[in-house]
Amino acid sequence: MANTNTNNNSNNSNKNKTNNRRTAAGRNKKSSRASAPKKSPKSKAVQATFKVIPLGGLKEIGKNCTLIECNNEILIIDCGMAFPEYEMFGIDIVIPDFTYLIENSHKVKGLIITHGHEDHIGGVPYLLKEISVPVYASPLAMGMISHKLEEHGLSTERHIIKAGDKVRIGDFKVEAVQTNHSIADSLAYSVKFPGGHIFHTGDFKVDYSPLDGKVIDLSRIAQLGDEGVDVLLCDSTNAFRQGYTPSEAVVRKSIDEIFNNIDRRIIIATFASNVHRIKYFIEASMKHGRKIAVSGRSMENVMALSKELGYMDDIPESVFVDISKIKNLPDKNLTIITTGSQGEPMSALTRMAYDNHKQVKLKKNDVVVFSSSPIPGNEKVISQVVNQLYEKRVEVVLASAMDVHVSGHASSEELKLIHTLIRPKFFMPAHGEYRHLIEHAKLSNRLGQPKTRIFVMSNGDALEVNGKKASIIESYTSGEDIMVDGYGVGDVGSSVLKERKTLSQSGLITVSVVIDQVSGGLMAEPKLNTKGFVYVQENQNLLKQAVSVVYNSIGKCSDEHTLDEASLTRTIKSDMKKFIYAETKRNPVIIPVIMYV
Numbered sequence: 001m002a003n004t005n006t007n008n009n010s011n012n013s014n015k016n017k018t019n020n021r022r023t024a025a026g027r028n029k030k031s032s033r034a035s036a037p038k039k040s041p042k043s044k045a046v047q048a049t050f051k052v053i054p055l056g057g058l059k060e061i062g063k064n065c066t067l068i069e070c071n072n073e074i075l076i077i078d079c080g081m082a083f084p085e086y087e088m089f090g091i092d093i094v095i096p097d098f099t100y101l102i103e104n105s106h107k108v109k110g111l112i113i114t115h116g117h118e119d120h121i122g123g124v125p126y127l128l129k130e131i132s133v134p135v136y137a138s139p140l141a142m143g144m145i146s147h148k149l150e151e152h153g154l155s156t157e158r159h160i161i162k163a164g165d166k167v168r169i170g171d172f173k174v175e176a177v178q179t180n181h182s183i184a185d186s187l188a189y190s191v192k193f194p195g196g197h198i199f200h201t202g203d204f205k206v207d208y209s210p211l212d213g214k215v216i217d218l219s220r221i222a223q224l225g226d227e228g229v230d231v232l233l234c235d236s237t238n239a240f241r242q243g244y245t246p247s248e249a250v251v252r253k254s255i256d257e258i259f260n261n262i263d264r265r266i267i268i269a270t271f272a273s274n275v276h277r278i279k280y281f282i283e284a285s286m287k288h289g290r291k292i293a294v295s296g297r298s299m300e301n302v303m304a305l306s307k308e309l310g311y312m313d314d315i316p317e318s319v320f321v322d323i324s325k326i327k328n329l330p331d332k333n334l335t336i337i338t339t340g341s342q343g344e345p346m347s348a349l350t351r352m353a354y355d356n357h358k359q360v361k362l363k364k365n366d367v368v369v370f371s372s373s374p375i376p377g378n379e380k381v382i383s384q385v386v387n388q389l390y391e392k393r394v395e396v397v398l399a400s401a402m403d404v405h406v407s408g409h410a411s412s413e414e415l416k417l418i419h420t421l422i423r424p425k426f427f428m429p430a431h432g433e434y435r436h437l438i439e440h441a442k443l444s445n446r447l448g449q450p451k452t453r454i455f456v457m458s459n460g461d462a463l464e465v466n467g468k469k470a471s472i473i474e475s476y477t478s479g480e481d482i483m484v485d486g487y488g489v490g491d492v493g494s495s496v497l498k499e500r501k502t503l504s505q506s507g508l509i510t511v512s513v514v515i516d517q518v519s520g521g522l523m524a525e526p527k528l529n530t531k532g533f534v535y536v537q538e539n540q541n542l543l544k545q546a547v548s549v550v551y552n553s554i555g556k557c558s559d560e561h562t563l564d565e566a567s568l569t570r571t572i573k574s575d576m577k578k579f580i581y582a583e584t585k586r587n588p589v590i591i592p593v594i595m596y597v
């Protein structure tokens with residue numbers, strides 16, 4: 001147990017996310033178990049060791065996935081994806097490394113889902129391709145998961161779980177608790193098992209006037225706290241925000257104001273999954289005699305799902321109008337609800353902004369409402385779309401100017417409330433970048449939690465809990481990013497990415513050489529082809545010189561009797577690299593193609 005460390009604080013936690021590594025060093029479960037303290041027979045039953053293993057979601061916002069392991073049984077909480085970072089060229093999505101779950105698939109009893117956001121469910125099909133496991137989720141999240149599974153041609157045992165439900169999964173007694181968040185049916189989980197009780201908040205906020213009227217179940221959370229919670233895992237996203245996150249009711253007020261004062265066409269961009277907010281847009285539209293058209297694939301999908309699940313039960317079908325039939329409606333009688341609030345290039349709103357939308361042509365005085373805030377990293381593309389809208393003389397309403405959006409995550413005062421109700425033995429900040437986790441750890445410490453009982457961890461670490469003791473086993477398993485590119489999962493590694501980066505920055509030069517197999521002489525002049533390197537027309541001289549470099553390389557190899565493919569390739573590559581760098585200070589990828597005829 002060389003890596004075990006009972007101190008929490010930043011010392012053992014300042015590993016960078018990029019340091020997440022695959023290592024066997026921590027895989028010493030047996031020896032760790034041997035250190036269980038001797039207790040009286042009575043207490044022995046409840047002194048079982050258990051582990052909490054985050055595979056994703058720490059030191060990042062994305063790919064949340066946490067395991068609870070006890071008595072040779074594993075329960076998974078959430079299985080999300082992350083969006084690729086800027087430097088991940090061509091990567092579609094990033095998922096957790098499931099190696100540990102694949103190696104221990106016989107122990108895995110179930111996967112419970114807190115809510116239907118992609119950072120909690122996006123990895124599900126990729127996990128189910130590897131192992132078979134029953135999935136438990138609330139109706140909306142399950143609807144979204146089912147849709148994904150269909151797309152991937154997968155199926156699995158599925159169970160709907162709702163707030164207040166208690167289910168037994170293996171030895172785990174799971175209870176779903178009502179919370180509030182920016183998507184319907186969000187749940188926190190209490191998980192009890194021999195020797196332990198874990199409370200996982202999921203993504204949450206405390207909203208006393210949510211649009212669906214279902215307030216977070218604080219009284220049940222308090223009771224669970226009274227029963228004793230060993231480890232609290234809690235959303236850290238807004239740990240830096242002072243005070244309270246405003247209620248969704250605030251959005252309702254702003255929307256009313258907009259609808260009361262505007263008699264032009266209103267186009268609202270928001271997150272498709274915020275079903276209750278979308279329902280409110282529809283209700284407000286109905287009140288003002290407007291029909292609703294929906295645009296964008298994910299918006300259409302979620303809308304169909306919400307109707308199917310009964311979220312839109314009191315909305316008559318007659319208020320909806322097909323996006324292809326909006327032409328004859330007066331502007332004051334139309335609301336368009338669309339995807340694209342994040343400036344996504346192919347989204348409906350972006351296509352409208354750039355005149356590429358088949359059915360919607362924007363016109364002067366249209367009102368576009370962004371009922372969203374930029375996800376970090378998207379600011380630039382969003383502002384490009386906004387500028388484009390301004391060019392069209394469209395009126396743009398942003399959340400920064402009017403309360404047309406509120407966060408779905410708890411601010412510091414709400415976090416304090418949860419800590420005070422749960423009073424956990426140990427605390428693990430979850431769901432946040434490193435700075436969020438640290439800030440949340442400080443908040444917990446200020447509330448009286450000793451530093452030695454707060455564990456800021458990295459993906460792939462394990463928190464081992466044994467009665468009153470807990471410690472981190474660093475790098476217990478892999479917490480690496482697994483990159484998905486098209487159909488390939490994990491086949492693009494760091495060397496491929498490096499190559500893509502070089503290609504994107506400096507381009508490519510191929511050098512074709514045809515050699516007479518018998519004489520060893522050149523059959524034709526060497527040919528250079530470039531892509532993304534320099535503008536060929538203006539650089540004829542440079543390319544001519546480059547050809548003479550190739551002649552020299554071949555001459556050199558010929559003199560040394562090393563005209564074999566490997567030596568020739570190596571020499572051309574190295575000489576060409578030196579020449580190009582000296583002339584241009586660039587490092588394109590150089591690919592010699594040698595043919596013997």
Ligand SMILES: [Zn+2]
Nearest residue numbers: 115117181203
């Ligand atoms: Zn969420």
Ligand SMILES: [Zn+2]
Nearest residue numbers: 117119120203
């Ligand atoms: Zn989340």
